[in-house]
Every structure is written in structure tokens, then in C-alpha cells.
Amino acid sequence: MINIQHISKDFGKFKVLKDITLSLDGGECVALIGPNGSGKTTLIKSILGMVVPNAGIIQFEGQNIQHKYTYRNEIGYMPQVGQYPENMTIGQVFDMMKDIRKMPDSQLDYELYNSFDLPALLGKRMGTLSGGTRQKVSACLAFMFNPKALILDEPTAGLDPLSSEILKAKIQKEMKQNKLIIISSHVLSDLDDLVSQIIYLQDGKLIFHKSLNQLKQDTGTDKLSKAIAKVMAVPDHKI
Amino acid sequence: MNKIIRYVFVDLLRNRTIIFYTILLLILSISVFSMEDNYEKGLVSLLNIVLFVVPLVSIVFSSIYLYNSAEFINLLVSQPLKRENIWLSIFVGLAGALCLSFLIGVGIPTIIYAYSTSGLTLIGCGLLLTLIFVAIAMWTSVLIRDKAKGIGLAILLWLYFGLLFDALVLFMLFQFSDYPIENIMVGLSMFNPIDICRILILLQLDLSAMMGYTGAIFREFFGNALGMGITLVVMFLWCIIPLWLSVRHFKKKDL
Numbered sequence: 193m194i195n196i197q198h199i200s201k202d203f204g205k206f207k208v209l210k211d212i213t214l215s216l217d218g219g220e221c222v223a224l225i226g227p228n229g230s231g232k233t234t235l236i237k238s239i240l241g242m243v244v245p246n247a248g249i250i251q252f253e254g255q256n257i258q259h260k261y262t263y264r265n266e267i268g269y270m271p272q273v274g275q276y277p278e279n280m281t282i283g284q285v286f287d288m289m290k291d292i293r294k295m296p297d298s299q300l301d302y303e304l305y306n307s308f309d310l311p312a313l314l315g316k317r318m319g320t321l322s323g324g325t326r327q328k329v330s331a332c333l334a335f336m337f338n339p340k341a342l343i344l345d346e347p348t349a350g351l352d353p354l355s356s357e358i359l360k361a362k363i364q365k366e367m368k369q370n371k372l373i374i375i376s377s378h379v380l381s382d383l384d385d386l387v388s389q390i391i392y393l394q395d396g397k398l399i400f401h402k403s404l405n406q407l408k409q410d411t412g413t414d415k416l417s418k419a420i421a422k423v424m425a426v427p428d429h430k431i
Numbered sequence: 432m433n434k435i436i437r438y439v440f441v442d443l444l445r446n447r448t449i450i451f452y453t454i455l456l457l458i459l460s461i462s463v464f465s466m467e468d469n470y471e472k473g474l475v476s477l478l479n480i481v482l483f484v485v486p487l488v489s490i491v492f493s494s495i496y497l498y499n500s501a502e503f504i505n506l507l508v509s510q511p512l513k514r515e516n517i518w519l520s521i522f523v524g525l526a527g528a529l530c531l532s533f534l535i536g537v538g539i540p541t542i543i544y545a546y547s548t549s550g551l552t553l554i555g556c557g558l559l560l561t562l563i564f565v566a567i568a569m570w571t572s573v574l575i576r577d578k579a580k581g582i583g584l585a586i587l588l589w590l591y592f593g594l595l596f597d598a599l600v601l602f603m604l605f606q607f608s609d610y611p612i613e614n615i616m617v618g619l620s621m622f623n624p625i626d627i628c629r630i631l632i633l634l635q636l637d638l639s640a641m642m643g644y645t646g647a648i649f650r651e652f653f654g655n656a657l658g659m660g661i662t663l664v665v666m667f668l669w670c671i672i673p674l675w676l677s678v679r680h681f682k683k684k685d686l
Contacts, residue, residue, distance in 0.1 A: 203685070240509045243685040264511040271509070275502030279445045280438070291434040292510050 193218050193372050199248030208234045210396045221367045223383045224376040226393035232376045236343055268339035272346045274330035278319030293337050305332045307358050323350045331359055341372040348382050380417040432516045439524025449532055452488050456536025464544035471636050474545055478632050481557050482625050486564045487589050493525050493568035494585040498578040505686050518681045526565045533557050549635035556628035562670045563624050570677040596623045613648040624669045
């Protein structure tokens, strides 16, 4: 579904992404893992067209995404920190997004919206919300429009355990509907029962892209967190 | 595109600064007109306030608003929307809200107390200045990522257009006072939208008789249709060029 070919990006002298090639298909849940500053968010933003790579092409369903915008109808994005106009209420933010996406009400996915109990908060202004509630709003917006691909940047950070479980259940459900889900997270224990593939980035380079089972086999561990710890301990990552 | 304009506009109408700005302009205009028995004198006093306050609020408020909505702009960019449309919608929303404030704060009192060509020129100039300084703020804030630097530059630009430019012109005037530089002065004034407005309005008033020979040259240039046409075109260029540059930059910007 998403095909990334040899993309590189630098901010001035600082090379954030170095020649990354990836191919991601529907029905997979991909974890994007790497130390801070390894280029995870930049990679995500390149897919969304928010960052323009210096070299290489990104294809979404076979179409080059450069200078395009309609393909984003098929992507739900949950940013690391969701910030919205302070004066707008939650209800107005939802109305605005519905206006932008122009999707008939019958096709909208209200599952998360209802399970997070957002209808009770519709009148609250965005400026008064806690970080966790903002995350809930971002999550609902990402899932609401039934996108083919979901990109979640640190989805569970700031969510309480109950909400975090609701979100994880929803992710698993969407995965079964042949959607592509990309999660970037540092909370590895959350990812264990969720993801099917692992992408490991370091210093802007793709270290490996393999299935979770393969990684566990290669490292001889049964937990993702242990496997990653083992990968990070080996200096040249030759596993 | 209309939706974003509407949301920015509605968001701004609830903004305390905008409400305060409207009320401030309203109080200033009404008090100025009530104090002066001659409406022309009132217009001159109001002119000086407008030329001082409108550019300052337009450029500084727009910069702060744009920096504060950076995350919101990111959110919009990740949606299926064209970047040009997002940016232009924000411009229209911002400029629309500030123009509305100006119309309520200065426009309505001027129409009530001083309905005349000069009064209408003042309203038109105020609206154009709002557009121009919002456009300049759009450009500087897309160029500079850092909020403090961006707002600093906005204030500097306002100082330049509001005070420094006139000081430089005065300096030149004294240095070259032995030469016939009146025509150059007309040309020079085109480099500062605030000066254009000041000249335009003063020429509508009888006061311009006090301005001596330079005033006569100005009157000759701005008094005829061609001069007015050129002036209007220059004012629109002042608005369109920064806006165009900002759109061009925003299309390629990494967010």
C-alpha cells in the first residue's frame, strides 16, 4: 500500500533520513522503533506530505504522493501532540474535520468516539482539556473516517490504562479489516500483542524490517522489549 | 476552503485581543470626534492614531496568531487539503477579522461623524493597511521558525515603516535640500504604505495647502486619476507580493 523508495532528508547539515526503502501492505500492524532522534517522526511526516524529502519517492497505492493531497483521504493520522485552536470546543473540532473530509454521516466510525465517552465533553473548549483528553480526540479523529492506513505517533502516551486498552482493542480490530497500521512508540510492552512487523531505525538509517516472530527467533527472546534491548546492545546490529 | 476561513474567522471573533482592539478603536474614534467641533481636525487626529495603531496590531497580532496556530496548521496539512488553500484561507480569516474590527471601531464612527471623501479615504486606507500588514506578517512567520525571533522581526518591521523610514526620508531631505528632489520624494513615498496613506488623506483635507512646494507636487501627482491609479496599484502590490512570497514558501515548507 505504501511504497517508499530511497528517500533521504536533511535539515541543513543534519541528515535525518538516509536512503530508506520500505514496502508496507494492508493487514499489517507495523511498529516503528528507534532511539530519540532516529527519524521516526520525520518518516511519518514524509508519508503524510508534511515534510518534503530531498530525494526518493513515496507511493501510496501506486501513486506518487508528491504535490498530491487527495490521497490523505485514505490516511488517519494521530500526531504525537495534538493541538487544536484553543477557543474551539470539541464538538466544533469534530464538525470541522467532518466538513473537511466530506464523508456521509452513515459511513463514519463512531466506535472510539462513544467508548471514550466524548459526547459528554462536546461543549468543552480545547484549551481547557488535559493532555489525555486531547489524545482521545486525536485518536477518534484518526479512526473516524474509515481510512485505509492509520498512522499513530505515540498513541498511548498520556492515556489512562483503561483508554489505552480500548485503543489497543480498536487497533487490533482495524488490523483484521485489512488496514495498514503504523505505530511509533517507546512503550514496547504495549506493542507486544499488537504488532506484526518491526521497523528499527537508528540515526536515520533503516537497520531492519522484519516480522515480530522472526525478530524473536533471531534474538532468541520471547518479548519485544527484550529483543529490542538485545538489538541495541549489539553495536553494529548484525543480528 | 470556505470552511477553514469560517473556522479561523469564528475563532478570531472570540479572541480577547480582537475584541479589545475593536473597543479601543471605537473609544478612540468617538472621543476624537466628540472633542473636535470641526470634523476635519478630528479626521487628522484619528489619522495619526490609525496610522500608528493599525499597522502595529495587524503585524504583531497576526504573527502571534500564526505562531500559536502552528500545530493547528500542521493538523490541517495532514488532512486532504491543498496547502495553498490552507494558507490563503488563514490569510482571509485573519485579514477579515481585523478588517471587521477596524470597520466597527473606526468605520462606523467616521461615517456617523465625518461622512466625506476624506473620511471614506481614511476607512479605505485603514482597510488596505490591515491587509498589507497581515500579508507581511504571513511572510515573516513562514520564513522564521522561531516564535521570539519572528515576533521581534514583526516589531522591527513596524518600527521601520512607522518611524525609521520617515527619519531616513527627513535626513535625505535635509542633505539634498539644495536640489530639486520633490519628484524623487513622490517615488520614495511609494516604498512605505503608511506614508502613502498619510499623503492620500492629508491631500483630501484643506490642510495640504500648508505643505508648501512639496505639497503642490504631491497634489499634482496624487490629485489626478493616473496618480491615484498608480497609488492604488502600488498599495495592492504591497499586499499581494508578500502574500505571494509566503504562499510560495509555505508550499515547500517542512512542518
